[in-house]
Amino acid sequence: MRIDVVTLFPDFVRQCAAVGVVGRAQQRELLQVETWNPRDYTSDRHRTVDASSYGGGPGMVMLIEPLRAALAAIRDAAPEPVHVMYLSPQGARLTQGRVAALAKLPRIGLLCGRYEGVDERLLAREVDEEVSIGDYVLSGGELAAAVVIDAVGRLQRGALNDAQSAEQDSFSDGLLDCPHYAKPVHDALGSVPEVLLSGDHAAIARWRLKQSLGRTWLRRPDLLSKRALDTSSRALLDEFRREHAPPGQARPNETVDD
Ligand code: ADE
Numbered sequence: 403m404r405i406d407v408v409t410l411f412p413d414f415v416r417q418c419a420a421v422g423v424v425g426r427a428q429q430r431e432l433l434q435v436e437t438w439n440p441r442d443y444t445s446d447r448h449r450t451v452d453a454s455s456y457g458g459g460p461g462m463v464m465l466i467e468p469l470r471a472a473l474a475a476i477r478d479a480a481p482e483p484v485h486v487m488y489l490s491p492q493g494a495r496l497t498q499g500r501v502a503a504l505a506k507l508p509r510i511g512l513l514c515g516r517y518e519g520v521d522e523r524l525l526a527r528e529v530d531e532e533v534s535i536g537d538y539v540l541s542g543g544e545l546a547a548a549v550v551i552d553a554v555g556r557l558q559r560g561a562l563n564d565a566q567s568a569e570q571d572s573f574s575d576g577l578l579d580c581p582h583y584a585k586p587v588h589d590a591l592g593s594v595p596e597v598l599l600s601g602d603h604a605a606i607a608r609w610r611l612k613q614s615l616g617r618t619w620l621r622r623p624d625l626l627s628k629r630a631l632d633t634s635s636r637a638l639l640d641e642f643r644r645e646h647a648p649p650g651q652a653r654p655n656e657t658v659d660d
Contacts, residue, residue, distance in 0.1 A: 403507065403558055404434040405551055406476040406484065408469060409514040410451065411544050412437035418548035423562060424555035432558040435551060436479070440464070443471035452517050461518030469520065473511065473528050482508040486530050487550070489514055489543030493532035496550065498573035500533075504550070505557035512550060514543030576629045578622060580613035611635065616642030 407415050419428065419435040427433040441449040444467075451469075452462040477484055485507050487493075494500075504510055513520070513529060525532065535546045555561060562568055572579040583594040597609045615638055618625050631639065 403432070403505070403554070404436070404480060404482070404509045405512065405554070406436045406438060406479065406509070407512045407514065407547050407551075408438045408440060408472045408476070409512075409544055409547065410439060410441065410516055411514075411542070412439050414544050415514075415547055415551075418544075419551050419555070422552075424552050427555050427558050427561040430560060432560050433555045435555075436476075438472045438476060440468035440472050443468040443475070455518060463518055464515055464520040464524075466521045466524045469513065469524050470528060473513070476511050480509060484509045484511040486511040486513060486528060488520065488525055488529045488532045489535070489546035489550070490519065490532055491534050491537070491539050493534040495537075496533050496535050496553070498553075498571070501550075501553040502557060502574075505554045510550075510554070512543070512547040514547050516542040573625075576625060577614040578617045578625070580610040580617070608638070612638040612642050615639040616646065619643070620646075 405419075409415050415437050416435065419425065424433065424435075428435060440451045444450055450465070452464050455461060455463045473486060476486075485504070487510060489512060533546070533550070535549050540546060557568055568574065570579065583598060587594050587599065595609065597605050600606070615626075615631075615635055619639060619642070
C-alpha cells in the first residue's frame with residue numbers, strides 16, 4: 403500500500419512513520435509513505451500557503467492552489483486511484499472498522515491542515531473523506547496522519563510478526579482486549595491468574611473472552627450496547643459481573659439487560 407501525505411511538516415511525518423512496526427513495514431516494502439510539501443507548489447517569492455479568512459476573525463486559512471497542485475502531483479505519481487482524506491476535528495471519528503477497510507486500499511492520500519483549516523472549496527472538490535481521530539483539537543493534522551499511517555500500516559499483511567496479533571487487537575471484534583501477563587508467575591504486585599498456567603486452551607479462551615466482555619462493560623459500555631451478544635457471551639458477562647459485584651451485593655439472577 404502507498405500513503406501520500408500533504409504536509410507543511412514532512413520531516414515530522416516521515417520520522418513518525420520510520421519507527422517500529424510501520425518502519426519495518428516500509429523496509430519490507432509492504433508500505434510506502436511519501437510526503438508532499440504544499441510550499442513546493444507555490445509560485446510567489448514567500449512560498450505563501452495561507453491567507454486571512456474572508457468574513458474576518460482570527461486565524462489563517464490554507465489556500466486552494468498549493469494544495470490542489472500537491473494533490474494533482476500525488477494522483478500523477480502512481481497509476482492506482484487515491485482515496486484522499488482530510489484530517490480534522492470536524493471529520494467522522496476513526497474506528498478500527500474504518501481502519502481495516504482503509505488498509506485494503508492500494509493508495510490513500512492524507513491532507514494535513516494547519517492554522518484555522520483549509521479553504522472549504524478544496525475540501526468539497528478534492529477530498530473524499532474527512533476524518534477525526536477524537537473529540538479534541540490538535541494544532542495540525544500531522545499527528546492524526548501519523549495515527550492513520552500507524553493503524554493502517556500495521557494491518558498490512560506481513561507487517562506484524564505474529565499473524566494472530568491483529569485479530570486479537572482491542573476493537574477488532576468490537577470488544578476491548580483482555581489483560582496479558584508474562585513472567586514472573588508470582589510478584590510483589592500479584593500473581594498470574596491460575597487458568598493461564600493450566601495449559602487448558604479452551605478454559606484460557608473462555609477466561610479471555612470473559613475478561614474482554616467484562617472490561618468492555620466496565621470501561622466502554624457504549625461498545626457493548628452496539629453489539630448483540632450471543633447467549634454464551636451474555637452468560638460469560640453475567641459471570642464476570644457476579645465475580646466483580648461488591649461483597650454482599652451479588653445478584654445471581656441479574657442479566658446484562660437489567
Ligand atoms: N486536526 C486537528 N485536530 C484533529 C483531530 N482531532 N483529528 C484529526 N485531525 C485533527
